[in-house]
Amino acid sequence: MSAATLAGLIGAALVGLGLYGLITNPQPLRKILAFNLIGSGVFLLFGIIARKGAAAGFVADPVPQAMVITGIVVAFSASALAIALVLRLFQETGRVTPRPDASAGPPANGADT
Amino acid sequence: MHVTALAFAATAGGFLLVLAIVLPVAGILLSLVLGGRHAERIALVLMPAGVGVVIAIAVLLWRSGKPLLYGLGGLPPPLGIALRADGFSAVMLVTAAMVISAAGFFARANFGTPQGVTEARAPLAFWILLQAVWAALNIVFLGGDLFNLYVALELLTFAAVPLVCLDGRPETLAAALRYLLFALFGSVFYLLGAALLYGAYGTLDIVLLAARIHAEPAVWVAAGLMTAGLLAKTALFPLHLWLPPAHANAPAAGSAVLSALVVKASFFLIVRLWFNVLPTLPHETASAILAALGSAAILFGSVLALRQERLKLLIAYSTVAQIGYLFLMFPLAAGAHPWAADAWSGGLLQTLSHAFAKAAMFLAAGLIAESLGHDRIADLRGVGPAMPMTVFAFGLGGLSLMGLPPSSGFAAKWLLLKASVEAGQWPWAVVMLAGGLLAGGYIYRVLAPALSSEGVHLKAPPQRSREGVALVLALVAVLLGFAPPAFFEFLQIGRVAAIGGLP
Secondary structure, three states, X not given: OXXXXXXXXXXXXXXXXXXHHHHHOOOHHHXXXXXXXXXXXHHHHHHHHHHHHHHOOOOOOHHHHHHHHHHHHHHHHHHHHHHHHHHHHHHHHOOOOOOOXXXXXXXXXXXXX | OHHHHHHOOOOOOHHHHHHHHHHHHHHHHHHHHHOOOHHHHHHHHHHHHHHHHHHHHHHHHHHHOOOEEEEHHHOOOOOOOEEEEOHHHHHHHHHHHHHHHHHHHHHOOOOOOOOXXXXXXXXXXXXXXXXXXXXXXXHHHHEOEHHHHHHHHHHHHHHHHHHHOOOOOHHHXXXXXXXXXXXXXXXXXXXXXXXXXXXXXXXXXXHHHHHHOOOOHHHHHHHHHHHHHHHHHHOOOOOOOOHHHHHHHOOHHHHXXXXXXXXXXXXXXXXXXXXXXXXXXXXXXXXXHHHHHHHHHHHHXXXXXXXXXEHHHHHHHHHHHHHHHHHXXXXXXXXXXXXXXXXXHHXXXXXXXXXXXXXXXXXXXXXXXXXXXXXXXXXOXXXXXXXXXXXXXXXXXXXXXXXXXXXXXXXXXXXXXXXXXXXXXXXXXXXHHHHHHHHHHHHHHHHHHHOOOOOOOOOOOOOHHHHHHHHHHHHHHHHHHHOOHHHHHHHOOOOOOOOOOOO
């Protein structure tokens, strides 16, 4: 088994694990971790694709590497935003599992400053 | 290489495409630097300017009759990134600029910085987020590179999610978190699909990909992953769970932008994917699945809208249903059939019609909620005589949702109906008619008590100018129904007409 195949299989396993976690875990923090697992799997895939370009005669295809860097920045911001929301939800309610009770609550009148 | 360079030579006026993106981005940066009440002023000055820019783009496109192109940095794809505007992009740009401007002028009353304070958090955040949504939408509508579009989608999510929870109530935080988790799931799947396409073909430029793609397992997997991810962001049944609480809990101007535009951005990308990137794939099965999910969304969303007790939730569930109509265009508009052009126009017109009608209805609902202090449908009695302009705007929006003439909703659904009958695909026609009846039901549920002549106590009468904003949006939704044939020709600019046919 070549290194690329092995890395590809690991990438697929990470995506699979992450997807399973995203669907089965009710805890938002675990869902965020699961999202990061899927992200890692995808970034690994980009790495292999860069190698594949290398096999075609390049030293290494730089475009997928640039995409991975952008992707990591985006995933980091997404995780930060999600965790900020979880923290705020915990401060407000003392629990972190979202139960958006759609039928309750006063109407949104805009900003309550 | 020479041919590629020629195909991507920037067309006249290509710089306008850049301006459409740079204008709101400059607004965000300036608002951050200057802060305080300047953010509001900057946004309210730039929005009308943005409407001017996108109208200029539409006029140029109309004159040339061919998609506008701009290669960023003068580099041709695959190395450079192209911006591209066709008929669909142009109408979406104009719609976005108009709805965002309307939401901005409507929101002045909610998000003004109070006297005596140099800076308040919610107003500053709102004006920056509104410009950020606008910038991200413009990148989505103009992007010609699938990875660039991924970044645009993420920017859109990051700007849209905080709009939901601006007032910091726990239920809005929970709704925003759920929205974010669905959106993240969607974008990571989109990225995985894009990675597979890059691995198979070495480019993510839409035009280059379309020329290279052929039916093979990697493409099918990539198309499935990207479509599933985008469906989660578009909130197509059964991935709609996040939408009603998020759209119903956001401030009125935010709900209008989220429902009218943000869900349309990911729909726009599904259309791009299937009609511009993958036109050479045989996609009867995929189209039928999308349309079947759309049909389920129409029936399910409408029935749930009928059962809601709060006005904003009713409107949010109606969004779930109306999104379903958009997906009926997939099996009808594909291929070189004589009815395909009608189905394409119908699907696009439904996108525009719903954007204006739904924005008007959310703004009207926001005014009703502010004036009454609640938005329980059962207690709306007498609100019609008390605030006639608002209820009239709501009713006109409802006209479009039901698909009654002379509204644009009628024209859109008529085109789709005609195409489905000509194509012999009857089930879609039956669903559309049933959806119209159900929409009539839930609009009646609001208008019947609202129009009763009982006296009602308003906490504060609504401002005329804000009622006017809602009414103008509703009137645009109706007037689009009178669009001349030239408008439908405009929508066809850049459409990939036949399977195997490239622009």
